[in-house]
Structures are given as C-alpha cells and as structure tokens.
Amino acid sequence: MRVEKAKTTPTWAKKALDLRPEGIMFPMIENSKMARKAVSYCKFPSNRIHGFAHTFVRASDYGTDNGYLSNYEEDLLIMCQVESEEALKKIEDIAAVDGVDCVQMGSLDLSASMGYLWDPGNKKVKEIIKTVEKGVLKTTTKGGGGGGGAFLSGFAMPHDRPKDMRSRGYHHMISGSVDIGLFRSACVKDVKKFKMKLVESDDEDGLEDSKDEKYLSE
Template sequence: MATVANNSSSSLSTLRKTALYPTLSPRPHSIQPPLPFFPSPPITHLSLNLKCSGPTTPIRIKSSSSSAAAAASVPETLKSRLRNGETLYGIFLLSFSPTLAEIAGLSGYDFAVVDMEHGPGGISDALPCLHALAATNTAAILRIPESSATWAKKALDLGPQGIMFPMIDGPKAAQKAVSYCRFPPSGVRGSAHTVVRASGYGIDEGYLSNYEEELLIMCQVECGEGVKRIKEIAAVDGVDCIQMGPLDLSASLGYLWDPGHKKVKEVMRAAEKAVLAESKPPEEGGAYLAGFAMPHDSGLDLKSRGYHMVSGAVDVGLFRNAAVEDVQRFWSTGVEEADKSSEEGEGGENGDEKYWSE
C-alpha cells in the first residue's frame, strides 16, 4: 500500500474524523442507498475504511492529497445541518432490531433515535442498531432510561451523534445532563476515550478536540414543572435542543387519556413559543426545538410551527399498523372477491411477483 508523503500535510486525524462523521445529506424526497465498498485501489491510492462512532462510508484519497482537500471533505453532522437551517425528520426505534434500523436508514430518515427509555434493550442491544444505521449513513441518537452520569457515559462511549435526556424539569437538571457529557474539568464524564467506539477505539486522534462541537445534547421536557421553566432550560450552556414530550406532559397535567385536550395544547404552544421566542442557535444562547408527531398534531403541523427536528413514527407502531391492517383486509374481503383476486393473480403479473414487490 502506498504511504502518504510527508509534505502532504493531510493529517491522519483529519482523515479519521472524516470517516467517523460522513456526509448526512438531506433526503426529503428520495432514497439514497449506502455507497458500495470499493475494491482495493492500485498503488497510486490510499484506501481508508474506518468503522467508528458515526455512520461510516469508505473513503478513497489520493496519496498526494492536501490537507485542504481533506478538510473540504469533512461531512456535515446533525448540529451543522441544524445550523444551516434544515428541518430534520426522524424515527424512534423501540424494537432494537438491527434489520428495522437498517430499513429505517435506507428509507431516508435524517436521524433515528434508539430508545432505551421505553424500548426493552440496553447498551449491548443498542450497539447493533448503531452498526446498522452507520451502514446506511444515518445519524443515531440514543435516548437513555434516566438522566444519570452512568447511563450517559455508557451511551456516549458508543459514539452516537446525539444523546437525549428524559424528564428534565429545570435548569439544574439540564446543567447536570450537560456535565455528564463533558470530560473534567468541564464535566464529570468518565474517560476511556483511548479504547471506546466513540473515538474509533482510539484511532481518531482528534476526538477529544471535536466531541463537544459535534455531539447534540437534547433535553426532554415532559412535565408541568418543566414547561414552566422551559426557557431557563433552553438557555443552559451546552443544551442544544429541547425535545417536547407530549404524552408524559398530558399525563402530568391530568389528561393521560386525552393528549389532544385543549389544555394540553395550550401548554404545549406556550412552551414552544418560549423556546422559539428568540430564534437563536445554541451557540448564541438558544436551543433548537424537537417534537413527536401525534394523531392530532402531524409532523407537518410541527414543522409549520417552527420545529427544527420532527419524529414522525415509531418502528413498532409502523409494524403494528401494517399488521392490523393486513389482518383486517384479509377477513373483510368476501369469499367471492378473494376467489376473483386469486384467479386474476394466477400466472399473471399480479401473482407472486406483485406480492414480493409490495
């Protein structure tokens, strides 16, 4: 294999960083499959294929490439895309199925939240989902079961692009959450950065210099006390995004069975306006706004109200709906219609070929 010439100031740290965080291009209207793995290049090329914390793509760089070329190829992260004014659309994964995670990534979602709060899995179950999302070039966010230093440490060591803390009810809780994400002296995160996946198992020499800039810290506000202090929470240094929690919020307000109640909507709208009031990015003292689509409050409605990140579905919910519809469709079809459908499908284009393409 060819070696990089010393006069080519392209640092390996920069190249490794590129492998850690490949481009997350907007995909609102088209499916973009992952790039194929390249065969071994001839002697005139240097081939890097480093599987690390973020979604990975193989990288080919000429041995004479300059540091400027390497820097130009450094891809976007969730935070950089938000700074560019994009609205990001994502999905929650509760099944901990790598197959469903891979399908979600190939479908074109901008991000996927692997949910350890309400899903049955933990750290070891989340890792295969991160592998699957990385293969499809889709950013992963981990929602941890509780806001604690231990859970945050284990989640961050896996190398997600974002971390979500549940049940943040005030600025002190938000400050603690941020401290769990930062190494001393800025925080209390335990350090094993020389061997964990977040740093490419120590291969990414620039990890310590870049992790704060690239990690999206999300605080979920989902109770009556939290919404009262939401503006203070959003102003905490290090809080990048406020995630609204409509179901827990409705429960805390006494409307567990009616999340679309007028009172819940009023509280939600007031909280949203408080976060969006100054429309400042985190580096200027504000925070982005994220939320869940609901039957009474669609993803497009959230987008129209200024949400920067919208989660439109949950994997188990999508499968549940499809399964229930499939069973109902079968049993609601009359015998004659079923026979007619069967006859039309025999030997024709509407047979097995149609089934497997649906």
C-alpha cells in the same frame, strides 16, 4: 440520525455516549439545574465529568479515530425532554442553559401529567404546549441555539401534522416514529396476515370437506 436516550445520571449517559450516537436525549428535565447536570455528563473532565477512557470504547473506534476528541462535543446533539407541568414553569430557564441544543416536547407524558392520559390532542394540552413552544423560541431568538438558546423538537401525530408544527417553529427536527414503534407495527401487521392465512386455510378445508361429503353421499 441516531439518538440515544439516557437516564439523567452520569452512569447511564456514559453508557449511551460510549456507543457514539449523533444525539443524546435526557428525559424528565424539570429545571435549569437538571439541564446543566445533563450537559455536564456529556463533557470531558476539563469542562465537566464525562469519563476520559475514550481509547477503550466504540465511540472512538477503540482509539483509532484521531479526530474523536476534537470533534466529539461539537458533533453531539444534546436534547432535554420536557414532559411535566413542573418543567413548563421553567421552560425558558431550561432552554437557555449553555450546551442544551434542543428541547424535545414529550406531549404524551405531558398530557398525562395534566390529567389527560393518552389524550395529547386535548384542547387544554394543546394550548399549554403552544405556550411552552413560545418560551423555547424566545431563547432561540436570543441565543441562536447551542450555547444560549435551544431549538424545538417534537413528534408529529394524527392531530398535529408536520406542516402544522413547522408553522409553530419546529424548523430543525420533527420525528415521525421511533424504532420500537416501527418494529411493533411490523410485528402486528405480520401477525394479522398470519391469522388471515389461517382463516383462509380453514375456509378452504371446509370447502374440500363439503365436496367429499357430497361425493360419498352420492
């Protein structure tokens, strides 16, 4: 599933939506007002403020997709990322906003905002996250998701496996990594392999040199 991340501004949202992603994630949503604005950026003028020049963008296959207008809003997953202490206090209000399909837990930023930089597995952070999860699930039970109640989404980590997350209510979406992370890991692996080859090559050269020296000394 392709999800674009956009700043919570209409300009950035339009740029992301013109690519026709299956989902769009708005970071640092801290209250219901911000969540409603985020949703409005994804709606056409009759509903909200998303631009209507759909015939000139890739999202509609440059105007050749006749079903684009009918299916666009229904097919789009709107995600609000909560990653600050301020958002925690308003979590039920955020999740209950009409049009918010999913609340994405930003555990790394959330732990940093609580004073535990790069320590999302901290006991206090985990306790807070569980409280937030319950707040989101309350609205899911009431509204059913996507129109008065959002579902939970998050990243699996070494200290928080997919199995554990599912047991806490992550039934729709659990992410394992992001494209940049996968690319970085592949590059690091390739560089390490390259360095190992250099070391092996140096060792082989050293052996050959020692053989030559022995031959000359004889």
